[in-house]
Each structure stands twice: as structure tokens, then as C-alpha cells.
Amino acid sequence: MIEQYLPIILVLVVAAVFAAAIVFSSRLFGPQQPSKIKIMPYESGKDPVGSTHERVSIKYYIVAMMFIIFDIEVIYLYPWGVEFRNLYNEYGFFAFWPMLVFLIVLELGFLYIYKKGALKWD
Amino acid sequence: MTLLEITIITMIRIAIIISVLLLTVSYLVYFERKISAWTQNRIGPNRVGWRGALQPFADVGKLLLKEDIIPSASNKSIHTLAPFITLVIAFSTYAVIPIGPNVTLFGYDIPLAVADVNIGILYVLALTSLGVYGITLAGWSSGSKYSLIGGIRSSAQMISYEVSMGFSIAGVVLVAGSLSPITIVESQYGWMWNAVLQPIGFITFAISAFAETNRLPFDLPEAEPELVGGYHTEYSSMKFASFFLAEYANMIIASALIVTLYLGGWQVPYIDKLGLGETLTVLIQIGSFFVKMGAVLFFFIWVRWSIPRFRYDQLMSLGWKVMFPLSLFNVVWVAVLIMLFNI
Numbered sequence: 001m002i003e004q005y006l007p008i009i010l011v012l013v014v015a016a017v018f019a020a021a022i023v024f025s026s027r028l029f030g031p032q033q034p035s036k037i038k039i040m041p042y043e044s045g046k047d048p049v050g051s052t053h054e055r056v057s058i059k060y061y062i063v064a065m066m067f068i069i070f071d072i073e074v075i076y077l078y079p080w081g082v083e084f085r086n087l088y089n090e091y092g093f094f095a096f097w098p099m100l101v102f103l104i105v106l107e108l109g110f111l112y113i114y115k116k117g118a119l120k121w122d
Numbered sequence: 123m124t125l126l127e128i129t130i131i132t133m134i135r136i137a138i139i140i141s142v143l144l145l146t147v148s149y150l151v152y153f154e155r156k157i158s159a160w161t162q163n164r165i166g167p168n169r170v171g172w173r174g175a176l177q178p179f180a181d182v183g184k185l186l187l188k189e190d191i192i193p194s195a196s197n198k199s200i201h202t203l204a205p206f207i208t209l210v211i212a213f214s215t216y217a218v219i220p221i222g223p224n225v226t227l228f229g230y231d232i233p234l235a236v237a238d239v240n241i242g243i244l245y246v247l248a249l250t251s252l253g254v255y256g257i258t259l260a261g262w263s264s265g266s267k268y269s270l271i272g273g274i275r276s277s278a279q280m281i282s283y284e285v286s287m288g289f290s291i292a293g294v295v296l297v298a299g300s301l302s303p304i305t306i307v308e309s310q311y312g313w314m315w316n317a318v319l320q321p322i323g324f325i326t327f328a329i330s331a332f333a334e335t336n337r338l339p340f341d342l343p344e345a346e347p348e349l350v351g352g353y354h355t356e357y358s359s360m361k362f363a364s365f366f367l368a369e370y371a372n373m374i375i376a377s378a379l380i381v382t383l384y385l386g387g388w389q390v391p392y393i394d395k396l397g398l399g400e401t402l403t404v405l406i407q408i409g410s411f412f413v414k415m416g417a418v419l420f421f422f423i424w425v426r427w428s429i430p431r432f433r434y435d436q437l438m439s440l441g442w443k444v445m446f447p448l449s450l451f452n453v454v455w456v457a458v459l460i461m462l463f464n465i
Binding site for chain 1: 125128129130133135136140169186187188189190191192193194195196202205206209210211213214217225236237238239240242244245264265266267268269272274278281282285288289292295299300301351356357358359360361363364367419434435438439442443447450453454457459460463
């Protein structure tokens with residue numbers, strides 16, 4: 001078990017060290033002379049108006065919710081996909097149609113979202 | 123093998139993979155500029171070194187000597203954290219992709235991937251999902267409106283295409299019966315490449331890969347004419363270079379994934395029938411992996427300089443109304459193929 005996952009841990013550690021070195025190196029060589037105008041938020045040469053932490057359009061939240069729903073469905077497909085061949089050899093067509101029903105239910109939910117207008121962007 | 127031996131072998135492999143990755147990234151930038159120049163009838167970089175071949179190193183040197191500006195309106199710790207997250211993910215995703223068959227070296231049976239885990243595909247999916255954080259946090263913490271819009275757009279875009287990416291990979295998992303990239307490559311023996319078996323899944327995966335790496339025609343998070351630089355407007359010096367490097371590293375990972383999952387990985391059809399020596403066969407197979415990867419990378423660049431950018435509503439409707447049903451259909455298609463022909 002540990003033999004398989006030790007390389008992953010090592011990769012993550014090396015990647016973190018490398019990334020930290022690169023991000024930190026931006027402080028090492030360059031000049032550091034911040035001025036009030038230089039560190040102003042960029043707004044095409046005008047003085048910035050208002051704050052950026054305003055409310056965001058509801059559409060983005062709907063997309064996020066849809067993502068959670070459908071991405072979980074994807075994860076349900078994977079164990080079935082890994083075992084499908086064995087299941088088919090053992091149970092025949094019964095290995096297939098429950099998943100088909102599941103996908104159709106999923107698609108019906110998708111059609112409901114579509115008809116409700118959650119996918120309209122204009 | 124003892125833990126110490128595993129550690130040493132892994133460190134060697136990590137060193138090789140990371141240096142290859144960094145070198146490929148720098149030359150990918152160079153080739154992108156050269157190819158774009160060629161498409162637009164220009165010359166491209168030609169001053170530093172032979173035909174501009176040292177240009178990538180000059181660029182890094184220049185960026186190192188630039189001032190690191192942290193804008194006053196930004197959230198300073200998150201502003202620094204964002205490029206860090208992006209880089210960690212760009213460096214570590216490559217770990218599970220095999221570049222060749224298992225080889226026997228000094229008495230060890232070594233798989234040519236840094237980590238041979240049986241849930242490799244889940245690892246890739248998990249890390250690419252985390253990639254959203256780097257970009258969204260960068261956009262949110264910068265305190266500039268362009269960055270914010272770029273960050274929000276990119277989070278919506280990446281999660282939308284992640285769904286169809288997941289469904290496309292489910293088709294590959296069905297054929298291979300495993301989540302390990304090495305088994306997936308081995309299941310595509312001969313001409314049984316997944317691109318041949320499931321062309322719809324191949325196309326939806328490739329398009330999702332474009333969207334996930336924020337490449338044109340899906341580069342709305344950094345659409346230059348409208349958002350200046352998008353989520354990295356407020357970054358300079360090596361922090362800007364981090365995003366740039368990560369973008370190209372992600373492109374390399376995406377093309378390696380396309381090759382591994384759909385184009386047979388390191389497989390060369392019927393090479394074992396030719397009766398070549400074992401070493402030569404392995405070398406040709408490793409070479410074929412890189413040739414395929416180079417072809418996919420060229421395709422990425424070619425598309426970038428040929429196709430105009432989508433409008434945002436077109437992007438979202440393509441993702442949800444076309445890609446999602448198609449990739450769902452692909453899963454059913456593969457299951458029916460397996461039942462009918464027992465492939």
C-alpha cells in the first residue's frame with residue numbers, strides 16, 4: 001500500500017518545494033520600490049471606482065450547483081465502469097439496464113433544468 | 123523493494139520528469155511564438171541564439187529581474203498563495219502518466235511513470251479540479267475588476283467542462299476495466315485505440331481539455347481585448363511567470379492525457395510482430411509517445427491561431443447543451459459495444 005502511494009507523496013513534496021522556490025524568487029532579484037500610483041488596482045489608467053467584492057450574478061451559483069450534482073453522478077459511473085465486464089459476464093444484460101435507467105433519470109433532471117431556463121445566458 | 127530503494131528510484135524519476143517538463147515548457151513557448159509567426163507571415167523571435175533558440179531563457183531572466191508588485195487593494199497572502207497552488211498542481215499532475223512500458227533496469231522492474239497507482243485517473247481528475255482554486259483565488263484576491271471577472275468566468279468555465287470530461291473518461295474506464303493509466307494504455311493494443319472505438323468521447327474529451335487549460339477558443343478567463351490579462355492582470359515578475367509556466371505545463375499534461383487515454387499511449391501497432399530487439403522496441407515505443415504528444419501539442423497551437431474566441435454564452439451553451447449530452451451518449455455507446463462485440 002505505502003509502496004504505491006509513497007511516490008505520490010514525494011511528488012507533491014517536490015512540487016511544493018519547487019513552486020515555493022519559484023514564487024519566492026520574485027522577491028529576490030527585482031527592485032522593490034512600490035509607490036502609491038504603482039500599487040493602485042489596474043483600471044486602464046483611470047482611478048478605480050468602487051470595491052471589487054460586490055455581489056456576483058446568480059447564474060454562476062446555478063452553474064456551481066449543477067456542477068456538484070452532475071460531477072457526483074460521474075463518480076458513480078466509475079466503479080460500475082471498472083467492474084462492467086465482469087458484471088456482464090456474470091449477470092448478462094442486467095449489468096447494463098439499471099445504469100441506463102440511472103442515466104435516463106439524470107437526463108430527465110437535466111431536461112428539467114434546461115426547461116427552467118437555468119442554462120440561458122443572455 | 124525496501125522503502126529506501128523506492129524513495130531513491132522515485133526521486134530519480136521525479137528529477138527526470140520535472141526537468142523534461144520545464145525544458146518542454148520553455149521550448150513550447152518558443153515553438154508557439156514561431157508557429158504563430160509562421161501563421162501570420164511574420165518571422166518571430168530570431169535575436170537570442172541561433173534563430174532565437176535561447177529566447178525562453180532570456181524571457182525567464184527578464185522576468186526574474188522585474189519588480190514584484192503587490193497591489194494595495196489585494197489580499198496579500200492569498201495573492202501569493204494563488205500562483206503557488208497553480209504551480210504545485212502543474213508540477214504534480216504529470217506523475218501518473220506512463221511514457222513507456224515497464225522496463226527492467228539493474229534488476230528492478232520499473233514502470234516508466236513516476237507513480238504507478240491503480241487510481242491514477244482519479245488522481246488526475248482530483249488535481250485538475252483543484253486547478254480551479256489557483257485561478258479563482260488569483261482573480262478574487264487581486265482587487266482589480268478585470269481579475270475578478272476573469273477569475274469568476276474561469277471557475278464557471280472549468281467546472282462546466284469538467285463534467286463532460288468526467289463522462290468522457292468513463293467511456294475509457296469501461297473499455298479498460300481499470301483506473302490505472304498503465305492498464306488503460308495496455309488495453310489499447312494494436313489498432314484498438316480509444317479514439318477509434320469511441321470517436322465521440324475522443325472529441326468531447328479533447329474539447330474539454332482545451333477548455334480546462336484555458337486555451338483558445340476557450341480563453342475567456344484571460345481574453346486580452348476585453349479583460350487586459352484576466353485573472354493575472356495584477357501579477358508581475360516570477361508570479362506572472364508561474365501562471366504562464368502552469369498554463370503551458372497544463373497544456374503538456376492535457377496532450378499527454380489525450381495520448382494516454384485515446385491515442386494508445388506508447389503503443390505502436392504490431393511492433394512486436396517485427397521481431398526487433400527488446401531495447402529497440404522500448405525505445406521506439408517511448409519515442410512514439412513523444413511524437414504523438416508533439417502532434418497533439420501542435421494541434422493545440424494550430425487551433426489557437428486559427429479559431430476566434432467564443433462569446434461567453436456560446437461557451438456555456440456548448441458545454442452544457444452539446445458536450446454534456448454527447449459525452450453521456452458516449453458512455454452508453456461504449457457499454458453497448460462491449461456487450462455486442464466483447465471488445
